[in-house]
Each structure stands twice: as structure tokens, then as C-alpha cells.
Amino acid sequence: MWGEQSGFSQRILIKTILKGGETVVGETVKIGGWVKKGRKGEAGKIAFLEVNDGSCLESIQLIVKSSLWSLPDLTPTGTSVYVEGQLVMPPETNKKQIIEVMVSRIIKVGTVDPAKYPLPKGRHTLEFLRNIPQFRYRTDTMSAVARIRNALAQATHQFFQMHGFFYIHTPIITTNDCEGAGEMFQVTTLLNDAEKLEKELLNNTPPSPFISQLKARAPSEAEISASVSELKIAKQNLSMLGERSKLKPGIPIMDGKIDYSKDFFARQSFLTVSGQLHAETCVSALGSVYTFGPTFRAEHSHTSRHLAEFWMVEPEMAFATLEDDMRCAEAYVKFMCQWLLDNCLDDMKFMADKYDKAAIDRLRMVASKDFIRVSYTDAITILEEAAKEQKFVNEVKWGVDLASEHERYLTEVKYESPVIVNDYPKEIKAFYMKVNSDNRTVAAMDVLVPKVGELIGGSQREDCPKVLRERMLERGLSLESYEWYIDLRRYGTVEHSGFGLGFERMLLFATGLDNIRDVIPFPRYPGRADL
Incomplete structure (x- = not known):
């Protein structure tokens, strides 16, 4: 049988067939997928099935004769089919297909009751699809998002591996609050x-009076043994x-x-909001590491930008300053954008056509432009000037964090470019960020991009144990809980830096979708944890 098989299945991927085009005509293949559209022709003696297997956006047409199978069982949308057949050229009147399959054998069929199938043929809103998460990836939009997400994950590992980073697994259950915000899920x-x-x-009842009953008769050895056990x-x-x-x-x-000494871990524990603190223990021995996994925040927010469960990419680098951190963040974002252009262009064209006409141009711009560097203080000055001519909903003044509208103004209006804002006031940033010599700001940076605003947040980490302790006390943190973290500064400390990229925000930026719930397979947010 022709073609490279799909992993450990005998089927040939549709994307492989379509890539072969006319050169594969006449080959015999096995194909498995789900019917997107089906119709009967030639007085019910033949069926035309548009089948997709998830390997690419495009589907392939199968031609099935009624002598092989009951056609009404094949044509409903959602039906799964596993068939064998010959690749043939479509008639000249069929301009949609470049190649078809003349089915010679039906191997397996998974039928669908059209009256009950939750995802009938037609276009559905993304909000509707969130209510049927078990089926939404059968749609063109969500399958495209899944492939783009896969490509970005692959690009992430490729980038950090080629730069000498070690991939580490930090715990999901933790006893520390990395952000100090207190919005954590308790375990x-x-x-x-x-x-x-x-x-x-x-349910506990007194033992039955079996002893007296046992003595009243001559028990066997087996009965005595059973009674002893009881x-x-x-x-x-x-x-x-x-x-x-x-x-x-x-x-x-x-x-x-509450007496947490009686709890499972004998102390209060939570779902992690970040793997950074644990990654710092590894970077102090391995040099450069990154973690890529789920994080959690119990924030009662119903906005289109927030999830209770989301994925973070968090690299840490030893012997690295804030400048090194900014260079790494810029290179990483550029790499991901170029990776999508090189490896996922068909899906990106679909997203641009259906949702955001500027999606591909935005990727090209970010991949090719040098990121603008501006201090927080200068950014505030720029925004204060802008506020004289346009109305911002959120206040602009030194000491207040930038809102999404401010971030988008800088990237979309002022510079028309990605922007890295650095040196933020220490009061609005986390305790672990290195305090600058002015004692007002910290060596922190945010990478801002068009459409989503903040994509990355990072900093040089505080390496002085005395200053770190003072910052923790200012935030009301328990020094006892963080003694292990302070130890990293006491014994063999080095300059080190890192950042976190919100993976779903990167997907929003790439796909052009507006709601973060549509770029993660199973969104969790207040009131919803389906499946």
C-alpha cells in the first residue's frame, strides 16, 4: 500500500495524499475520518462523502457504491468511516477536489443519528461550541486552532532546546504563592x-454474637479461622x-x-500560579531551564482575557541580566511567529479569512521588526500626552500599572510595533524582582504586542538575601515558608533572570480570536468546568 502511514495506524493521512496530488493517482490507500458533508447521487446508488481526518484543514471526497454499504448510514454529518480505495482524478466539472477516493472496501463505520447529533451541518458560533466541548474540535475553526496550538508548542520546545535550555517539570501542587496575590485554589x-x-x-454496627453461636456447635478449622479474622x-x-x-x-x-496538620500534606497547599520559584532551584544548578505547563488562578473574572486554568511557558537563565532577559523574550516571540508562517500557513490563512484579516500580516510584522524599548516612566509620559487628545477609561499616572488599552495604544498607535516596557515601580511588581539602584523601580519588563497587549512578563530576580527578605516582609509573606527560596541567595547566588509567557494569549495574538476560552481545549472559568 502506498504512502507513509499515520503513526501506528495503517491509514494514510489526508494531508499526505493532497500533498502528493496527481502523482499518487492509481495508488490504493486506507483512509479514516469523519464525514463533514454527505449526499447521495445516481438515484441512490452512490454516495459522495466529504471526509476530514484532522491532519489538515482540507477534506477529501470518497465515492461509495450502495453495494458496499447502506448509504443512509454513511451520509450523516459526524459519521466516522474507515475505508480502503483507489486514488482517482475527479471529473473536470469538479473544481473543488484535486483528487478523490473510489472506495472498494468499507472497513468500519461509526454511525450517527442526525436527529440527535449535537453538531449538525452548518456554521456555529464559538459561544455555542463551548457548550459541547466533546465535539467542538470537529469544526474547521477549532481544528485549525488545535493545529496552531500544537505548532506553537512545538516551536517552544524547538527554540529553547536549540539554545541549550533544559525542560523541567515543576509541581502543580505547591505551598507557596509566587505572585503574592492570594488568588489560589486550595488543595x-x-x-x-x-x-x-x-x-x-x-454505618458502624456492633459485632454480631457469633462467638456464642460458634461454641454451641462443633466448628471446623476453617470456621474457626474465619471467626478469628472477624x-x-x-x-x-x-x-x-x-x-x-x-x-x-x-x-x-x-x-x-483550621488544623492543617490533619490535612493530606500536613500543611496548607494550593494549585500553582507559576512554576518560577521551583524553576529557580533548577537554574542554580543547570544554568538555563524552562517549564511549560498548566497554572491556576481562583480569580472570579468573566472577561474574555481570563481563565482559571491556563498554560505558561517560563524560562529561567543563570548569569543573565534584565537585558539578556529582554533579548531572549524578543527572540522567542519572533521565532514562534516565523514558525507559524513556515509550518502552519494554511490554518493561518483560514483564521485570517474567517476571523481577523490582519492575522498573517501581524505575524510577519512581529517576526521581522526589532522590538521598541521604552522605560515605564517614558511610557507614562507618552500616555499622559496621548490622554490630552483621546479618552482612556483607566487612569494614567506614574505608579499605576498599565491597562490593556494603554498597552495597545503603545503597540498599535504610537509605535505600530511590539514594545518592551522596562523598569516598573516596585510597588506594583512581585517581591522577587530585583530592586534597581534608585530604590523606586525594579528590573522588570513586559513584552507588549498588538491586539492582546501584554504577552510576556519577566524580570531579573533579586539575588541579595537581605533585600529579598525586606521585600517579603513588605508584602506580608511568611519568611518561614520561603526560607528555601532565600537559601538560593545565601549559597552560591548569581545574577539570574526569567519570564513567563501566557500560552493562550499567544494563541489569541496569532489566531485573531477575541475570547481566550476558544483557544484552550477545555476552558475552566467561574461556574464552568465541563468534562
Whole structure:
């Protein structure tokens, strides 16, 4: 059979067939996919199926005779088919197809009831698709987003690996708050333990009087052995009841507070908001590392820019200053943009055609332009001047963080270019950022791009243990919880820097979509955690 097979399946990818074009006519192939459109022709004796297998945006047409299968079972949208057939040239009247499959054998069919299928033929809003996450990737838009997401993930690993970074896995469960914002999901088994205890106490019944019954007859050795086992269990239950009788129902309390020593990890723990702090332990030995994984924030926000679960790319570099950090961030963003242009252009053309006409031009601009560098102080001056002529919703003054409208003004109006803003006031940035010599600002930077504003946030990390402790105390953080982090500064400290890129924000920038819930497979936000 012709063609490179799909992984460990015998089917040939549709993208491979379409790439071969006329040169593969006459070859026999196996194809598996899902029917996008189906219709019957020639008085019901033949069916034309437009099938897509997810390997590319384009579908291929299958021609099936009624002698092979019941055609009404094949034509409904969503039906899965696995077939074998010969590649043929379409008739000259068919301008849509460059090659077709004349099916000779039906291997497997997964039928669909058209009356019940949640994703009927036709165009659907992205909001509607969010309500059927198990099927939305069967649409052209969401499959294109999935391939673009895959390409950006591949580009991420390619970029950092080629620059000598080690990929590390930081924990999802943590006892530290990297951002110091307090908006974290707590991880606990105390509620489960309390419910379990109540059920066990209710269901525990006194042991049956089997001993006296056993003595009344001549027991066998097997009966005696079974009775001894039952006695042991009864003794254990009695002991547990004795211990539990001392406990109060509900969550354990000590000195008026929840007693986390009784929790699973014997201390308060959370889902991570960032892998940075743990990555710093690795960078102090490996030199350059990056982590790429899910992070969580319990922020009750319903905006189009926020998720409760999102993915972050977070590199850390030893012996690196803020200048090095900015150069790395710029190179990384440019690399991703060029990667999409080189490897995912068909999907990008689809997104540009359906959603954002400027999507491809925006990628080309970012990939080719040098990023503008401007200090936070100068950016505020520029925005204050701009505010004299145009109305900003959010206040512009020194000491206030830039809002999305400010970021987009700088990138889309003032410079028409990506912008890196550096040296922010220390009061609005995290405790771990290095304090500058002016003692007012920190060596922090944000990479701003058109459409989404902030794409990357990073800094040179504070390497002085004394200053780090002072910053933690200013933020009301427990020094005891962060002693291990301060240790990194006490023993063999070096200048080091890093940044975090919001992966879904990069996808918004690339695809041109407006809602962050449409660029992640299973969006989690307040009130919704489907599947």
C-alpha cells in the first residue's frame, strides 16, 4: 500500500495524499475520518462523502457504491468511516477536489443519528461550541486552532532546546504563592475526610454474637479461622470507634483555626500560579531551564482575557541580566511567529479569512521588526500626552500599572510595533524582582504586542538575601515558608533572570480570536468546568 502511514495506524493521512496530488493517482490507500458533508447521487446508488481526518484543514471526497454499504448510514454529518480505495482524478466539472477516493472496501463505520447529533451541518458560533466541548474540535475553526496550538508548542520546545535550555517539570501542587496575590485554589482532603468519617460512624454496627453461636456447635478449622479474622476486624472497628468518639464532626479546628496538620500534606497547599520559584532551584544548578505547563488562578473574572486554568511557558537563565532577559523574550516571540508562517500557513490563512484579516500580516510584522524599548516612566509620559487628545477609561499616572488599552495604544498607535516596557515601580511588581539602584523601580519588563497587549512578563530576580527578605516582609509573606527560596541567595547566588509567557494569549495574538476560552481545549472559568 502506498504512502507513509499515520503513526501506528495503517491509514494514510489526508494531508499526505493532497500533498502528493496527481502523482499518487492509481495508488490504493486506507483512509479514516469523519464525514463533514454527505449526499447521495445516481438515484441512490452512490454516495459522495466529504471526509476530514484532522491532519489538515482540507477534506477529501470518497465515492461509495450502495453495494458496499447502506448509504443512509454513511451520509450523516459526524459519521466516522474507515475505508480502503483507489486514488482517482475527479471529473473536470469538479473544481473543488484535486483528487478523490473510489472506495472498494468499507472497513468500519461509526454511525450517527442526525436527529440527535449535537453538531449538525452548518456554521456555529464559538459561544455555542463551548457548550459541547466533546465535539467542538470537529469544526474547521477549532481544528485549525488545535493545529496552531500544537505548532506553537512545538516551536517552544524547538527554540529553547536549540539554545541549550533544559525542560523541567515543576509541581502543580505547591505551598507557596509566587505572585503574592492570594488568588489560589486550595488543595485539601479535609472535606472528604470529614464526610467519610461521618459515613463510617453511621454505618458502624456492633459485632454480631457469633462467638456464642460458634461454641454451641462443633466448628471446623476453617470456621474457626474465619471467626478469628472477624474478631480482629471487630477489634479494629472498636478501637477506631474509641478514637473517633474523641473527635468532633466536621473539619478539625485548633485555636479557632483550621488544623492543617490533619490535612493530606500536613500543611496548607494550593494549585500553582507559576512554576518560577521551583524553576529557580533548577537554574542554580543547570544554568538555563524552562517549564511549560498548566497554572491556576481562583480569580472570579468573566472577561474574555481570563481563565482559571491556563498554560505558561517560563524560562529561567543563570548569569543573565534584565537585558539578556529582554533579548531572549524578543527572540522567542519572533521565532514562534516565523514558525507559524513556515509550518502552519494554511490554518493561518483560514483564521485570517474567517476571523481577523490582519492575522498573517501581524505575524510577519512581529517576526521581522526589532522590538521598541521604552522605560515605564517614558511610557507614562507618552500616555499622559496621548490622554490630552483621546479618552482612556483607566487612569494614567506614574505608579499605576498599565491597562490593556494603554498597552495597545503603545503597540498599535504610537509605535505600530511590539514594545518592551522596562523598569516598573516596585510597588506594583512581585517581591522577587530585583530592586534597581534608585530604590523606586525594579528590573522588570513586559513584552507588549498588538491586539492582546501584554504577552510576556519577566524580570531579573533579586539575588541579595537581605533585600529579598525586606521585600517579603513588605508584602506580608511568611519568611518561614520561603526560607528555601532565600537559601538560593545565601549559597552560591548569581545574577539570574526569567519570564513567563501566557500560552493562550499567544494563541489569541496569532489566531485573531477575541475570547481566550476558544483557544484552550477545555476552558475552566467561574461556574464552568465541563468534562
